[in-house]
């Protein structure tokens with residue numbers, strides 16, 4: 001067991017002690033639903049039934065907490081299952097949530113349509129406009145301020161420390177969805193966040209082979225509430241899924257460095273291109289959030305979006321002419337993906353204030369050879385401009 005504080009070491013060792021019976025370097029995958037008791041109620045190692053706890057899940061939960069520098073980690077069947085459990089543990093009918101006006105579309109759908117039906121109210125705001133956030137949280141029933149930075153798909157950067165202060169002053173819990181940056185690049189708890197949310201499906205898993213979600217929580221009482229609901233409702237991660245996520249996390253630090261370097265190179269190759277109206281990447285000095293991102297993040301990440309000249313048709317043509325980048329939803333894997341938000345990831349928010357312009361294309365830049373990626377984007381732009 002290492003006591004090192006440094007991120008890359010924690011990512012490989014936290015919660016990953018070798019198996020004491022065999023010495024196996026990798027802890028076994030406990031593919032079991034239940035656990036034999038010594039006598040009635042006398043549990044071995046505290047495990048009873050795998051909905052309440054499984055050692056492989058515990059191992060991931062310990063790791064998640066260590067990555068974010070938080071006290072408690074919880075692992076779920078998906079990012080949205082993690083979000084839903086947190087929301088239901090915290091909110092009562094009549095409560096109010098303030099969230100970024102460009103949060104993940106599924107988060108908005110969950111809060112607005114699912115929780116909305118149970119009497120939860122929400123106000124989407126531009127999180128970069130601190131006065132607007134102050135005004136939005138100034139109702140006495142605001143229980144949660146929900147932050148996502150960088151945002152999806154326009155890569156807006158919001159000031160976590162400043163928002164934490166505003167949220168806490170209003171008596172709200174501040175939640176940060178850290179999926180896009182990952183804890184390798186951004187540490188919301190060190191900036192005062194109460195809860196960190198992850199879709200571990202993305203960078204933490206990192207190989208597009210597992211759906212999962214996580215929560216990291218500092219407050220003991222809140223953790224108990226969420227853990228109770230996780231047990232009582234059962235949206236837990238399966239042992240094999242937890243194992244795959246742990247396996248992915250071991251290389252998170254090096255992957256994020258390469259994702260960031262590749263995305264930076266593509267952004268620089270695209271800036272000023274005649275087929276583009278804009279390039280949204282926080283690593284570009286021209287990005288409005290560049291300085292804040294440079295302070296708040298240790299690198300700028302692997303996500304970038306572009307606004308294509310020629311509207312929806314040109315954007316669709318570009319997305320469909322890429323060859324190395326594959327057309328698919330999701331992000332954060334080693335392979336590059338392209339997404340057309342307005343008809344794919346963000347189709348569910350069409351017609352709401354979270355709607356994404358039709359000429360936006362989002363790239364999840366993988367860790368392939370950077371020259372291949374730049375060449376692919378440039379050849380596809382030639383096609384779209386024709």
Ligand SMILES: *Cc1c(COP(=O)(O)O)cnc(C)c1O
Pocket residue numbers: 078079080081104106107148152177179180198199200201202211212213
């Ligand atoms: C994908 C995603 C989610 C939802 O996670 P799932 O694992 O798909 O349920 C939440 N937030 C962000 C930022 C995401 O990208």
